Amino acid sequence: MATFQIEGGHQLKGEIRPQGAKNEALQILCAVLMTDEKVYIDNIPNIRDVNKLIEILSNLGVKIQKLGQGSFSFKSDALYLDYLESEKFKEEGSSLRGSIMIVGALLGRFGKGYIPRPGGDKIGRRRLDTHFGGFIKLGAKFRYNKEERFYGVEAPNGLKGVDMLLEEASVTGTANILMAAVLAKGKTSIYNAACEPYIQQLCKMLNSMGAKIKGIGSNLLHIEGVEKLSGCKHTVLPDMIEIGSWIGLAAMTKSELTIKDVSWKDLGIIPETFRKLGITVEKVGDDIHIPEHKSGYEVTSFIDGSIMNISDAPWPGFTPDLLSIILVVATQARGSVLIHQKMFESRLFFVDKLIDMGAKIILCDPHRATVIGHDFESQLKATTMSSPDIRAGISLLIAALSAKGVSTIHNIEQIDRGYEDIDGRLRAIGAKITRFD
Numbered sequence: 062m063a064t065f066q067i068e069g070g071h072q073l074k075g076e077i078r079p080q081g082a083k084n085e086a087l088q089i090l091c092a093v094l095m096t097d098e099k100v101y102i103d104n105i106p107n108i109r110d111v112n113k114l115i116e117i118l119s120n121l122g123v124k125i126q127k128l129g130q131g132s133f134s135f136k137s138d139a140l141y142l143d144y145l146e147s148e149k150f151k152e153e154g155s156s157l158r159g160s161i162m163i164v165g166a167l168l169g170r171f172g173k174g175y176i177p178r179p180g181g182d183k184i185g186r187r188r189l190d191t192h193f194g195g196f197i198k199l200g201a202k203f204r205y206n207k208e209e210r211f212y213g214v215e216a217p218n219g220l221k222g223v224d225m226l227l228e229e230a231s232v233t234g235t236a237n238i239l240m241a242a243v244l245a246k247g248k249t250s251i252y253n254a255a256c257e258p259y260i261q262q263l264c265k266m267l268n269s270m271g272a273k274i275k276g277i278g279s280n281l282l283h284i285e286g287v288e289k290l291s292g293c294k295h296t297v298l299p300d301m302i303e304i305g306s307w308i309g310l311a312a313m314t315k316s317e318l319t320i321k322d323v324s325w326k327d328l329g330i331i332p333e334t335f336r337k338l339g340i341t342v343e344k345v346g347d348d349i350h351i352p353e354h355k356s357g358y359e360v361t362s363f364i365d366g367s368i369m370n371i372s373d374a375p376w377p378g379f380t381p382d383l384l385s386i387i388l389v390v391a392t393q394a395r396g397s398v399l400i401h402q403k404m405f406e407s408r409l410f411f412v413d414k415l416i417d418m419g420a421k422i423i424l425c426d427p428h429r430a431t432v433i434g435h436d437f438e439s440q441l442k443a444t445t446m447s448s449p450d451i452r453a454g455i456s457l458l459i460a461a462l463s464a465k466g467v468s469t470i471h472n473i474e475q476i477d478r479g480y481e482d483i484d485g486r487l488r489a490i491g492a493k494i495t496r497f498d
């Protein structure tokens with residue numbers, strides 16, 4: 062278990078370039094399985110989850126070439142599908158969430174796909190019903206081995222297009238069903254589809270490979286099945302969750318930061334949500350500039366004067382992955398805010414650690430926490446903690462960077478799952494952080 066030691070209370074300054082998006086890269090990497098031609102991808106982040114998925118692809122027989130930093134080519138012309146039934150795959154496939162999307166890609170192309178119960182953050186129930194319900198509607202036979210928690214879908218005679226209404230707008234579920242449907246016979250429609258920028262990117266990539274997807278960006282996708290896909294070139298967007306993390310870090314440490322080339326058009330409601338906490342988020346070309354918040358930041362209130370409430374919702378609502386960061390930033394705001402994590406039921410428990418550090422938070426129930434901001438009148442105190450999940454981990458890191466004294470964070474592998482060279486990049490803007498492996 063690796064550890065960070067952080068000397069908090071220092072102001073940071075400089076420019077940050079966001080990494081490629083973790084959750085887009087995981088979708089895009091699965092899509093390389095859908096053609097026997099070469100696929101070139103740029104801006105792939107060098108993070109644990111993505112590297113694990115690349116390893117799974119390599120074990121499946123994908124020929125992978127690293128062409129430069131973040132640039133790779135993939136050729137899936139001779140796959141070892143037997144690997145899918147090996148013990149090795151049962152171990153590797155269950156180590157991250159993103160691996161689930163190889164099922165749709167393989168089912169579409171080869172008529173079969175298998176996966177052990179995928180990993181990812183332990184932040185609540187993470188059901189796969191939407192995924193498998195969609196495959197079954199496309200004509201696949203489903204089997205589940207309860208003992209081994211191993212899922213399988215098979216369609217030896219191919220998939221058949223169908224109209225479907227998803228039970229929930231699942232992000233990886235939509236990506237999975239979409240990949241299967243583009244190679245099904247006939248027309249499919251997916252209503253209540255997730256429509257976040259990363260799904261849009263997947264649709265654009267598949268279309269550039271020869272797929273016929275319409276309705277991109279909406280919650281109703283129309284797909285006309287094709288027989289075969291070809292190679293393509295694709296560039297992964299900057300990571301909006303990382304961008305939000307830098308905004309939160311800048312405000313909390315009263316630092317001036319410029320976040321370069323953020324792709325504003327794909328940030329949706331994210332900048333506006335940080336503004337609700339009183340944070341100045343300036344648009345400078347395609348960069349975000351956060352000025353030094355010398356006199357803190359004040360939570361806005363609703364028109365009727367009622368207390369501010371920030372909650373998550375499927376896109377274009379506010380992403381659940383940034384709520385932990387919003388929560389930590391609220392601990393130093395002027396005013397109070399109710400954080401409502403609607404999607405995941407175990408994601409707010411990390412507030413105990415913030416309370417230990419002196420933050421004023423009432424955990425109302427597993428989904429809601431009220432934060433009463435300190436307005437910088439009292440600094441958080443350094444402590445020793447362990448990172449329970451990726452976003453709680455980065456939030457605790459932000460808290461530690463703003464706190465008085467030296468903090469220790471254990472289990473930083475959680476942070477490394479989604480943040481590339483986080484300590485190196487923090488040191489480059491003036492943070493005092495050391496990694497112990």
Ligand SMILES: CC(=O)N[C@H]1[C@@H](OP(=O)(O)OP(=O)(O)OC[C@H]2O[C@@H](n3ccc(=O)[nH]c3=O)[C@H](O)[C@@H]2O)O[C@H](CO)[C@@H](O)[C@@H]1O
Pocket residue numbers: 084087158159185186187188229230231232233234375380381382403404405
């Ligand atoms: C690898 C990856 O891409 N992971 C992301 C993906 O996970 P993932 O695709 O696993 O998450 P889902 O979109 O399936 O659902 C997340 C949770 O929200 C609930 N839910 C979902 C949709 C809905 O309309 N109502 C509802 O309550 C689900 O029951 C589930 O508990 O999307 C999540 C939601 O943005 C993000 O937190 C994860 O970072």
Ligand SMILES: C=C(OP(=O)(O)O)C(=O)O
Pocket residue numbers: 083084110157158159180181182382451452479
């Ligand atoms: C929940 C997350 O990731 P995963 O779905 O990979 O666990 C996240 O990125 O915040």
